[in-house]
Amino acid sequence: MQSTKNKVVNKGSTQNSEEFPLQMVKTAYPVPKKLFIFVPVLGLLAMALVFWLTPQRQQKMETEIAGIQSKPRRTDKLCEQYALVTARDGWYPCYNCGTETMIYLHAGEVWKYGKTCNGEKGRYPNGLPFDNLQYRIEYVGSEEECLVEEKRKIYNYAHLPENLKREIKLIRPPGNKIDK
Numbered sequence: 001m002q003s004t005k006n007k008v009v010n011k012g013s014t015q016n017s018e019e020f021p022l023q024m025v026k027t028a029y030p031v032p033k034k035l036f037i038f039v040p041v042l043g044l045l046a047m048a049l050v051f052w053l054t055p056q057r058q059q060k061m062e063t064e065i066a067g068i069q070s071k072p073r074r075t076d077k078l079c080e081q082y083a084l085v086t087a088r089d090g091w092y093p094c095y096n097c098g099t100e101t102m103i104y105l106h107a108g109e110v111w112k113y114g115k116t117c118n119g120e121k122g123r124y125p126n127g128l129p130f131d132n133l134q135y136r137i138e139y140v141g142s143e144e145e146c147l148v149e150e151k152r153k154i155y156n157y158a159h160l161p162e163n164l165k166r167e168i169k170l171i172r173p174p175g176n177k178i179d180k
Contacts, residue, residue, distance in 0.1 A: 057171070060179070061155040068147045079117040081139040081149040083110050084175060087132045094174035103174045109162045112175025113138075113153045115146040129175075154179055 086092065086105045094103035105111060111133055116123035120135045128135060139149040157163060157173050172179060 057155060061151060064151055064179070065148050068144055068151070071144070074143050075117055077117045077143070078140055079115060079143045079146040080119065080137045081113070081115050081141075081146040081153070082120070082123075083136045083138055083153070084112040084114070084128065084133045085109065085136050086111055087134050090132060092130065092132075092174060094170075095177040096170050096172055096174060097168070103170075105174070106162070110157065110160070110173050112173050113150050113157070114176075115143070115150045117143055117146075151179070 086107055086109050089106050090104070091102045092105050092111055094100060097103055111130075114123070124135070138153070139146060141149075154172050154176055157176075158169060158171050163170055
């Protein structure tokens with residue numbers, strides 16, 4: 001088998017691809033090497049701008065976390081930080097959608113983050129707030145640790161891919177009324 005390092009295969013060629021495993025395509029114009037560096041750097045910069053919290057929200061989150069961590073321990077029980085996740089595509093209540101009261105969510109998307117020290121049955125003794133929601137434990141620890149995890153997840157919800165793909169971006173999950 002010959003090396004194809006310097007060969008150009010024409011579009012009309014009927015040669016077997018096994019005979020020419022590496023095909024080089026000649027372009028009508030030279031592609032600048034700097035472009036291959038510039039495009040990824042520009043993309044990373046754009047992503048960084050999207051994924052940062054505004055200074056005000058970052059400060060608010062840090063202040064609230066510091067407040068949680070400075071208080072004396074409330075309980076020695078193990079607690080859970082959980083997410084209520086959609087089980088099916090459909091319309092769900094939205095407390096953060098401005099004038100809209102419903103939002104279309106796909107299966108597996110977060111509707112609400114929360115914390116409980118009583119488990120799912122203690123937090124929701126009459127069942128979950130709406131049909132087609134699933135209770136998923138995301139973190140187990142002290143009450144303070146779970147409150148901090150809940151707070152981080154609520155504040156960083158704005159950066160989740162499920163939120164970024166929406167036309168109207170939310171600053172917190174649809175089921176969380178406040179940044180609690």
